[in-house]
Amino acid sequence: MAIKVGMEVSVAMGEMVKLASADVIAAYPITPQTHIVEHLAELVADGELDAEFIAVESEHSAMSACLGSAAVGARTFTASAGQGLELMHEVLYVASAMRLPIVMAVANRALSAPLSVWGDHSDVMAVRDTGWIQMFTENGQEVVDNTLCAFRIAEHPRVLLPLMVHLDGFHLSHMIEPLLLPEQSEVDRFLPPNSYPLSLDPARPVTMGDFAPPVIYTETKWAQEVNLRASKEVILDCWKEFGDAFGRYYSPVESYHSEGARVLLLTMGSFSETAMLAVDSLRSQGVDVGLVRLRLWRPFPFDELRQAVKEAEVLIVLDRALSVGGPGGPVCSEVKAALYQVEPRPKVVSFVGGLGGRDITVSGFEEIIKRGMDIAEKGSASEFEMFGVRE
Amino acid sequence: MDKQTVYIPRLASTKERFAPGHRACIGCGEALAVRLVCKALGDNVIIANATGCMEIVSSQLPYTSWTVPWIHTLFENTAAVASGMESGLKAMNRKGVKSLPGVKVVAMAGDGGTSDIGLQALSGALERGHNFLYVCFDNEAYMNTGIQRSSSTPYGASTTTSPAGKVSVGKFSWKKNMPAIAVAHNVPYVATASPSYFKDLFSKVKKAVAVNGPAYLHVLSVCPVGWRSAPELSVRMGRLAVQTGMFPLYEVENGKYKLSMDLPKLRPVADYLKLQGRFRHLTQDMIQEIQRRVNEEYAKLKEKAA
Ligand SMILES: Cc1ncc(C[n+]2csc(CCOP(=O)(O)OP(=O)(O)O)c2C)c(N)n1
Numbered sequence A: 001m002a003i004k005v006g007m008e009v010s011v012a013m014g015e016m017v018k019l020a021s022a023d024v025i026a027a028y029p030i031t032p033q034t035h036i037v038e039h040l041a042e043l044v045a046d047g048e049l050d051a052e053f054i055a056v057e058s059e060h061s062a063m064s065a066c067l068g069s070a071a072v073g074a075r076t077f078t079a080s081a082g083q084g085l086e087l088m089h090e091v092l093y094v095a096s097a098m099r100l101p102i103v104m105a106v107a108n109r110a111l112s113a114p115l116s117v118w119g120d121h122s123d124v125m126a127v128r129d130t131g132w133i134q135m136f137t138e139n140g141q142e143v144v145d146n147t148l149c150a151f152r153i154a155e156h157p158r159v160l161l162p163l164m165v166h167l168d169g170f171h172l173s174h175m176i177e178p179l180l181l182p183e184q185s186e187v188d189r190f191l192p193p194n195s196y197p198l199s200l201d202p203a204r205p206v207t208m209g210d211f212a213p214p215v216i217y218t219e220t221k222w223a224q225e226v227n228l229r230a231s232k233e234v235i236l237d238c239w240k241e242f243g244d245a246f247g248r249y250y251s252p253v254e255s256y257h258s259e260g261a262r263v264l265l266l267t268m269g270s271f272s273e274t275a276m277l278a279v280d281s282l283r284s285q286g287v288d289v290g291l292v293r294l295r296l297w298r299p300f301p302f303d304e305l306r307q308a309v310k311e312a313e314v315l316i317v318l319d320r321a322l323s324v325g326g327p328g329g330p331v332c333s334e335v336k337a338a339l340y341q342v343e344p345r346p347k348v349v350s351f352v353g354g355l356g357g358r359d360i361t362v363s364g365f366e367e368i369i370k371r372g373m374d375i376a377e378k379g380s381a382s383e384f385e386m387f388g389v390r391e
Numbered sequence B: 001m002d003k004q005t006v007y008i009p010r011l012a013s014t015k016e017r018f019a020p021g022h023r024a025c026i027g028c029g030e031a032l033a034v035r036l037v038c039k040a041l042g043d044n045v046i047i048a049n050a051t052g053c054m055e056i057v058s059s060q061l062p063y064t065s066w067t068v069p070w071i072h073t074l075f076e077n078t079a080a081v082a083s084g085m086e087s088g089l090k091a092m093n094r095k096g097v098k099s100l101p102g103v104k105v106v107a108m109a110g111d112g113g114t115s116d117i118g119l120q121a122l123s124g125a126l127e128r129g130h131n132f133l134y135v136c137f138d139n140e141a142y143m144n145t146g147i148q149r150s151s152s153t154p155y156g157a158s159t160t161t162s163p164a165g166k167v168s169v170g171k172f173s174w175k176k177n178m179p180a181i182a183v184a185h186n187v188p189y190v191a192t193a194s195p196s197y198f199k200d201l202f203s204k205v206k207k208a209v210a211v212n213g214p215a216y217l218h219v220l221s222v223c224p225v226g227w228r229s230a231p232e233l234s235v236r237m238g239r240l241a242v243q244t245g246m247f248p249l250y251e252v253e254n255g256k257y258k259l260s261m262d263l264p265k266l267r268p269v270a271d272y273l274k275l276q277g278r279f280r281h282l283t284q285d286m287i288q289e290i291q292r293r294v295n296e297e298y299a300k301l302k303e304k305a306a
């Protein structure tokens, strides 16, 4: 039986890492990730979680320690955000290419300068191509559930890839929500022990992390691509079995009143919940609008996305990150790429907003949808619009 | 100690853990140092290696020179990777998730990977007290990328980023004292060593492995390519570095300094410098300045060891 609690989402995430019996947590503090790692440090200090907590001296070392820990076969967790994720950057590529199943929470944060501790998706987008499995979450329960799924997916023998669980900084990380936490026995039934093959072990010596001359580098990258793409099958299986066991089902792209809707809004992360209210409100005014929420960011769910938007005439994408001097929103670029070869396809309109902790309210979303419909009809001189810029 | 090297083949295991077939240059003192350190380490180890010459010459896909478990990830993070390995083994052994008793985690890096770009990660790992051995193979420059200066390059050496020129002496600052930085972390064991003194190196590796906590070993590794010295002289060059006091051998156990050999009189530094193209441009005045500084540093070291 699940346990009902009222808990801060960061703390609940720590509880899930405890229930998953992580062996090593290596982390460096950065707002708004701090509550996750502070709670884990406390659990280790009180003997409630039997793990090594490595209070490293930087995020670069946090991720590097995770490489070492995962390579000896230990269940490994870390968390970061914003600048911290950026400091890890080169190490992230190594984690995925060396197939080390590390689970990382990212409490999404804007990037300096100017310094901002508040949330947006600039940090996610900067690590988009690092080869990690990445998923967004909308609320505390999704964080709880997907932290558990994360270990199972990452460590699955057919996957063996690192995985980021994204939760919006403050908007989600610092919320206190009613949550259902699973019991230890339920977790043990759902999550098998980590059985990393070919770990570093004197009894069976292996060489890891060789260098690749041009004659073989391309092949290693292709193998990585095939592997990350194939992980989707395991992700879908995991979510299905999670649903069967716990009654909550997840999918790569989720829809809200989108069936047959002429206009669709696409969002990621916690803002999706506000967007739903805006959709409700506009629908009550007779606007034929629905919402699609992108949960799985890598591997990108091409088929599911195409399926979800195939009947719409207009697709409005809200990005919480900016590709400066480029096409505007990085998610929108990918959505456009995914739809370009499809006939018929909706007109795609790009908005960037909600940067550096700036809220988008229900009426804000209504405005975005209406403006988006307007642009779809009359066209626009620019690639994208920045929502809510004060003159 | 010099004469004992004759008997070394009988003392050392014939098993190679850094196997032949690697791509190091002829006369590479670093390859020799790695090979000898590995002989002393034994089999119950896991090695984390930084990017650099030794990683590049030993691990080209799909080949490997390593018969012990070995991992390379990046240039500057080796001590952090070792931290993670040590913590992972510790947690799993304790929890009964796995049983890997007595495995020693060993980090290996060049002087660049240690005293420059990897210094922060190393400092963190030493401060946290992980039970591991860190070995710096010091060939006094970034050799893998083409002989650029590091903070461990000695004063006056001409490198590709500290070239001697009409208005340049070569490297303008003194060699960073990396062992002293390790000592400042209050770790149980720090030592300098040279493959030219194998027995000494061997006993230091053994001691470092036996320590429970962080140990730091700084091994001078002659690079004939970067030093522009004759490849057949590499072992002799290592000895000259010690005998001139340019690279004294000592250990620091729980903060207590001890010289590894008694050198009542240092050989002139010129004996060592003149064999190396990287110092060819030095004037008599500069050599004298180096001699003065070496005498001074050696006297300080002797005092610490007194
Ligand atoms: C972050 C980063 N910066 C620079 C490099 C390029 N690089 C690779 S090895 C190396 C020098 C290695 O020097 P050292 O550590 O002294 O080892 P050696 O090759 O001399 O044995 C450099 C600069 C790199 N791999 N990664």
Ligand code: SF4
Pocket (backbone or CB within 6 Å): B023, B024, B025, B026, B027, B028, B029, B030, B031, B053, B057, B139, B143, B144, B222, B223, B224, B225, B226
């Ligand atoms: S460049 Fe120097 S250190 Fe590197 S392999 Fe050649 S001799 Fe050895």
Ligand SMILES: [Mg+2]
Pocket (backbone or CB within 6 Å): B110, B111, B112, B137, B138, B139, B140, B141, B142, B143
């Ligand atoms: Mg070097």
